[in-house]
Amino acid sequence: MLATFIRWASVGLVCVAAQVAAAAGTAAPPLLRETLSLDEGWRFHLGDIKPDSFPGGQGVNLYGPDITYHGAKAGTAWGAAARGYDDKAWQRVTLPHDWVVEQPFDEKALKQQGYRPRGVAWYRRTFQLPAADRGKNIELQFDGVATRATVYVNGSEVHHSFNGYASFQINVTPMARYGDDINTIAVRVDADHTEGWWYEGGGIYRHTWLVKRSPVHIATDGVYANPVKAADGKWVIPAEVTLANTGAEAASALVDVEVFDAAGKRVAGGRSAPVSVISQGDAVAKVPVSVAAPQLWSVDKPTLYTVRTTVLLGGKPVDAVDTTAGFRTIRFDAKKGFFLNDQPLKLKGTSNHQDHSGVGVAVPDSIWDFRVRKLKEMGSNAFRSAHNPPAKELLDAADRHGMLVMNETRHFNASPEYLKQLQWLVRRDRNHPSVILWSLFNEEGLQGQEEGMEMARVMNAVVKQLDTTRPTTGAQNKGHLSPDGKANPKNAAQVVDVVGINYETDLYDKIRAAYPDKPIVSTEDTSQVMTRGEYTTDWKQVVASYDDVFPGWAATSSARNSWEAIMKQTSFAGRFSWTGFAYRGEPTPFGWPSASSHFGALDLCGFPKTEFYVRQAMFVEDKPVLTLVPHWNWPGKEGQNIKVMGLTNADTVALSLNGKLIEEKKVHPFQMVDWQVPYAPGRLEAVAKKGGREVGRFAVETTGAPVALRLTPDRDTLAGDGRDAAPVTVEAIDAQGRPVPTANLAVEFELSGPGANIGVGNGDPNSHDPEKGNKVRIYNGLAQVILQSRRAGSGDLVLRATSAGLKPGDTTIKVRPVPALPAVAVVAP
Template sequence: MPRWTRRDLVKAAVATSAAVIGNRTLPAEATPSSSPTHQASQPAAPPTIDNTLRENLLMDFGWRFHLGNACDPVKDFNFGKTAIIGTFAKSGDSGGATGSHFDDSAWSQINLPHDWAVDLPFVLDNTLVWTGGKPLGRAYPETSIGWYRKPFAIPASDLGKRIRIRFDGIRRNAQVFINGQYLGQDPSGYAPYEYDVTDFINYGGDNVLCLRVDATLSEGWFYEGAGIYRHVWLTKTAPVHIASWGNYVQSSLRSGITGPASLRITSEIENATGQPADCTVHASILDPNGEIVATVRSKSATIAAAANSIVEMQATVTHPELWSIETPHLYRLVATVLLNGKPVDQDSTTFGIRTTRFDKDEGFFMNDKPVKIKGTCNHQDHAGVGAALPDRLQYYRVELLKGMGANAYRTSHNAPTPELLDACDRLGMLVMDETREFSSSPQALEELESMVKRDRNHPSIILWSIANEEPQQGTERGARMGRSMMEALNRLDTTRPVTAAMNHSWGKGISGVVDVQGFNYNLPDIDAFHKSFPDQPTVGSETASTVSTRGIYANDPKRGYVAAYDTEKPRWAETAEDWWKFYDQREWLSGGFVWTGFDYRGEPTPYHLPCISSHFGLMDTCGFPKDNYFYYHTWWRTEPALHLFPHWNWSGKEGQLIEVWCYSNQQSVELFLNGKSLGSQTVEKNGHLVWKVNYAPGTIEARASSNGKVTLVEKRETTGPAAKIQLQPDRTKISADGEDVSVINVTITDAQGRIVPLADNKVTFTLTGEGKIIGVGNGDPSSYEADHATARSAFNGLCMCIVQASKTAGPITIQASSSNLESSNVTIESAAATPRPKI
C-alpha cells in the first residue's frame, strides 16, 4: 500500500456529505481547503485520454523464480549469512539475491500471477490439511520461502518523472529490493503495497526488482497460496500528479431515479517537488457509450511543496443511465492536471450512478426498488491455478454465479483483487467488501484504509465488512476497536454502510457500532434480535454451509465424500432450504450470502484426510454445479425450472430403494420409471420433492406442469460404458495478449453421448498452436493429482483444462485422449488484440 502515515491519511481525507443508512446518519467531515469548483460553462481540458501524460505498465512478464530456505542461509542464496556487516547495515548492499549482478540464469522463468504453493507436493499431515495439504509453515522451511527477480529498463528520458511500483497482492510477508536497495517489508497477504522508486532507478540502463516472499506464517484457516499471485504495475507520472486511487466520484439523484444526477468529484493531487505548485484539474465524464456528457474544471489550487491536497468539483449528468444488477451501466471520469496551463498528468476511473439503502423494515433497496440479496461467500482460489487467477477467470466465476441466480458476492475474508471488482461492476454483481484483519492497530487501519480508497468507486460494492466471527466481537474491547475502524473508514467513504459478520453476541460489542447487523447462521436468534433492536437493518453475512460432493449420493468417510442431497451440514449450519425459506419469509432481512459459491482448497468438512478441499460449494473447485446449485437456480431465478437427481447408474442395487429428489418452481411434478407413473406431487415454494424408487435400470423421468399443461421434462438414464470424450470451451475466441484464457470443460460420455456419471478415465491433453495449458482439475476434494499438468482423471464424468493464449495470434487446438475412448479436439481462435502496456 502507499507508504502514508496515519496523519497523512487524516490530512488527505475526502470530505463527504451526511448520508442516511437505514435509520442511522453518518457524520459529515470537514470541507477540503482547496477551492471547490467551476461548472462546465468554463473552458475544459481536452477530454481524450492522453497516454503520454501517465504510463501504467504491467510488470507480469519475464520474472525468475526460485525457492529459498527459511532456516539455512546457504540454501537461501546466502541472504543474511554475513555476520561482520549486517544485511541492512549499508544502503544498497543487502546481499544474497537482492543485487543487480546476481546470476539468476538457473532460476525458473515465470509470468505473473504466480502461486508456488500449488506446485508443491501434497503432504498428508493433519497439521496441513486445514490449509490445503501443501508444505508451508515453520516445519517446512525448504518450501516456505520464494525469491523473485524481474529485470527491466527505464529510458534516460524518464529522469525527472516519478516512478512507482505497486503490488496488488503478495502472499506473504515480502521484503522488496530494487537494484540492491531495500524498499520495505509488506506483511499482508491481501493488501496492495506501493513504493516510490524514483531515487533508486538506473535511468538509461537496466534495473532489477527483487522480492523475498515468506509464506511461513498464515493469515487464514484455508488455502491462501504463496507468491506474487496478483498483478504488479509500474507507473510513471510528472512530479505533480493525481495520487494513487486519488480520484473519487460520489453521485446523488436529485429527484428520484429519473432525475438528473449530481456528481461530487474529488481529486487528490500530490506535489513531489520542493516548490508550491498552482494547478487546476479538468474533468470529463464519459457515458457508457464513451460519449462526453459533462465537463468541469476546478478553481486554481495551490499544493504545498512535498504535500498532498484535495481538489473538489461538481458536475451534472442530465439523463443518467443507472447501474443495476440487470443493467450495469458504467461511466468514466477522466481527470487532467494542468500546471501553469499545461497538462502534466491524467488519470481515469470507472464509476456507476445508482442509489442504495438498507431499510430496517423492508430490507435492501437499489434505485428505490426492493432487492433481496441472493449472495455467495467465496475464497479466491480455483482448480488448476491455485490463488493465481488470470483476470478472465474472475469473470468466468462471476458469470457462473449469475447463471445460478446469485446477485451478490462476499469477498471472504479479505480485500479482493481489483479485477474481481471490475468483473462485478461489468456483469452486475453486488459486493460485500471485507477487510482481512479486525483490528485498530496502525497496520490494520492502514490496510483497511487502502482497501477503501482503492475500491470506493466500484458501484458493485454495497457494504463494507470489518470483521468475521472474531473472538472480541461481543466485548467492549471489540466495540472500541470497531469504532476506530469505522472512524477510519468513514473519513474516506460514507456512501455505503458498514457491517460485521457475527456468529454470536448480537446486540453486544460491535453490534452497536456497525450500521447493518450481520448474522452468521443461528436462525433461531435472528427474530429475537430484530424484536429487541427493531431499528437496525440486517443481512445474512454468512448462511447455509451445507456440505456435498458433486455426483455422490451416499456418505463415504473412507474416500472423504459427502452425499449431494441437501441434508448434510455441520452443527452450526443450515440446509439450503431451511435458511432460504427463513430469509425469504422475512421482508426486513435484506437477504444473505451462502457459504460458499465454489469449493475451495483447505478447510475440509466434515472429513479431514483424505480430503484436501472443502465440500461447502454450490459448485466444485472447477465450477461444475452440484445439485444444491440447482436449488438456488430454481428459486432465485424467475424462469420455469426443473432439476432431477440422482443419476440412474446403480448396478448391483436392483430392487433397492433409491431416494429421488426434484427441484422445480412449477405447480406440480410427476415422476415416471420406465414409463410407469410413480405419482404426482404438488410443489411447495422454496421446497423440494422426494420419491423413494426401487431401482431398475432404464429411465426416470420428471414432468413438471403448470395450469394443467406439461411445461418441462427432464430424464436420467442408465448409460452404457464410457466411450467418448466431449470438449466444451467457455469461449472459442480469445485475445492473443499472453493473458486471456478459455476454460475447456470435458465430459466422458457413452456411445449415445450421455454423460457417464461414474467415469474416472484419465484424460491427456495435447495442445498445438499459439497457447499453453496452464492448469487442469476435476473437482474431486480428495484428489492429489497435479494442477499444473497435461493430464487429469475425470471425477464422476467431468474434468477440465485451462488454456492461455500466447502473444501471437493464431489457432490453438486442444486434443483430449484417453485409453479405449474416442478422442476429441477443439480449436480456440486467438485473435490479435491491443495488449496492456507492459514492461
C-alpha cells in the same frame, strides 16, 4: 414459456477484454501516463537463501564487525536482495504466480491450508529506464503477495507487506537508475506466515505494474467519483481528486473531470479551481459534475460510465486516469430490507474464497469473470469476499455483470498499520457500483465485548472518513444478545450500520427484536456439505449430494431450510451462504485425504453440485427452472428405491419412468419435491407445470459405457494478450453422445498453437493429483483444463484429449490478435 433444460453450460462468445473496452468507450483521447505490466520476466527460487556475497567489495567479513557498518547503508542489501546477485540458474516465471499449488500434498503439512508445503521463496526482476524518464514519478505496484513480503530495489529495502490481500505501491523515483544502468527488484516472500484458516497459496499471485507519470499527478487510488442522487432527484458526481507532487517545486494545477457513457460519448464535465500542491505533498481538488438522466446500474442491466480525470499544469494536460462508475442508489432499511434504485431486492448471496482448480490463487482475470457468470447463472445477485479484500478484477467483473458485493477486510485491528490497510481497501474500491457493504470483521473473539465494540467503532469512523455512501457491517456469529435476551450493550453490532449475523438461525427473532431500528443481513449461513456426483455418505471421504448433511455450527439442516428461514424474516436484507465455490483447505467435514472443503454450490472447477440447482430453483424468478437429481446410472440396484429430487420453481411436477407415470406432486416453495423410485434402467422424466400449464421438461437417462471424449470450451475465442484464459470441460460420452455421469478415467492432453495449458482439475476434494501438466482424471463425469493465450498470439489453439480405449476429443479456440499490453521490457542483469 416451455423450456427444455440441460445441465451443461452454454458457451459464451464474448471475451472479457472486449467487454471492458465496450464498457469504457473509445471516444476519449489516450491517457498521458504509462502503466506498464511487470508480470513477465521474473526469476524465482523456492527456499530461503543464506547470504554468500556482499556488495561492499573484497575483504568484507560477512560475519564480522564490518557487516554491522556496511549492512546499515542504503543500496547495500546482500545475498539474493543484492543488485549483482547471480540468479541465472533460477526458474523463469510469469506472474501471477502461486508456487504452493505446484507442491505435492503432504499429510504433515497444515490441514487448514490444504496439506501443501508453504515456505519462503525469492523473486527477482531487472529492467531499464530510458534517460527520457528522468524527472518522472516512477512507482512500483504490487496487487497482492501471499503472505508477507519484503521488497528491495537496487539494493535498498523499500517496503514490508504484512497483508497478503492488500496491494501496495512504492515510489522508487529517488533510487531509480536510467540509461544503460540496470534496475533490480528483489522480493522475499514468507508464506509460512498464515493469515487465514483456508488455502492462501504463496507468491506474487496478483499483477504487478510499473507506472511512469508526471511529478504532479493523480495519486494511486486518488479519484473518488461515486455518483450520488441528490434530494431533488438530480445526479451528481462529487469528484474528489487527490494530487501528489514528487517534484522539487510547488505547483498549481487544474483538474478536469469528464463523464463518458458506454458508447464513449461525453455527457458531462467540469473543472476545479486552481489547486496548490507543495513539493513532496498532496492536495485534494473537488469537482462536482452534474449528469442529466443517466442510465442506471442494476443487477439486470449493469450500465457503466467512464469518468476521465485530467491534471493540467500551465493549461497543458500532464496526467489522466479513467475510473469506472455506475449510477445507482442503495439503501438498507430496518423494516423492509435492502433497496437498489429504490426497488426492494433480496440479497441472494454467496461467500467465496479466491482459489480455483488448476491455478490456486493465481487466478487469471477472465476466470474471475467465469466465476461471476456461474454464480449469476445460479440466480445469485450478491458476492461476499470472504474473508479478505478481493482481486480488483473480481470487482470489475461484478460491475460488468451486475453482482452486488460485500467487501470484507482481512484484519480486525484498530492499530495504525491495520487502519492503513482498511483505508487502502476503501480508497481502492469505493468507485465500484457493485460494492454495497464494507465488512469490518468475521467471527472475531472480541466481537461481543467492549474491546471489540471500540475497535469496530474506530474502524467504522475510518471508513466514514473515506466513504459515506455505503454502510458497514460485521460478520458476527455470537455476542449480539445479553443473557436476558436483550441487545448486548457492549458488542460490535452496536456500532456498525448493518447488523450482521453468521448462523444463529434460531436467534433470528430475538436479534430482530433486540435491534428494532437497525437493518440486518445474514452475513453467513448454511455451510451445506456435499461431494459432486456422490449420493451415499461414507463418513470418510464423500458426502451425499442430497442437501441433508451439514456441520454442527450450520444451525439449519439444508440449504432449503436456511433460505426459508431468511425469507420468513421479511425485514432482513438477505443472505450470503457458505459457500458459492468449494475451496482448498479447511477440509470440512473430513481431514486427510480430503485436501479441500466439501462446501460450495459449485466445486473447485465451477461444476454445479446439487446445491447449485437447489439455489437456482429458489433464486430464479423470471423463468422456469427444473432439474432432477441424481443421474440414472445405478447398475446392480435394480428394484431398489433411489431418492429422486425435483428442484423447481414450478407449482407441480409429474415424474415418469420409461413413459409410465409414477406420481405428480405439488411443489413446496422451499423443500420442493422428492420421490422414492425403484430403479430400472431407462428414461426418468419430469414435467413441470405452473398455473396448470406446462412450463418445462427435464430428463435423466441411463447411459451406455464411455466410448469417446468431448471437450467444450467456455468460450471459443481468446484475446492474444498472454492473459486471456478459458476453462475447457472434459466429459466422457456414450455412443449416443450423452455424458456418462459415473465415468472416472484418466485423460491426457496434447496442445498446439498460440497458448498454454496452465492448470487442470476435476473438483474431487480427495484428489492428490498434480494440478500442473498434461494429465487429469475425470471425476464423476467431469474434468477441466484451463487454456491461456500466448502474448502476441494469433491463430488456432487446438486441444486434443485421449484416454485408453476411447475416441479422442478435440476442440479449437481461435486466438485473435490484439494490441500488445504495454509492458516493461525484460533485460538481462
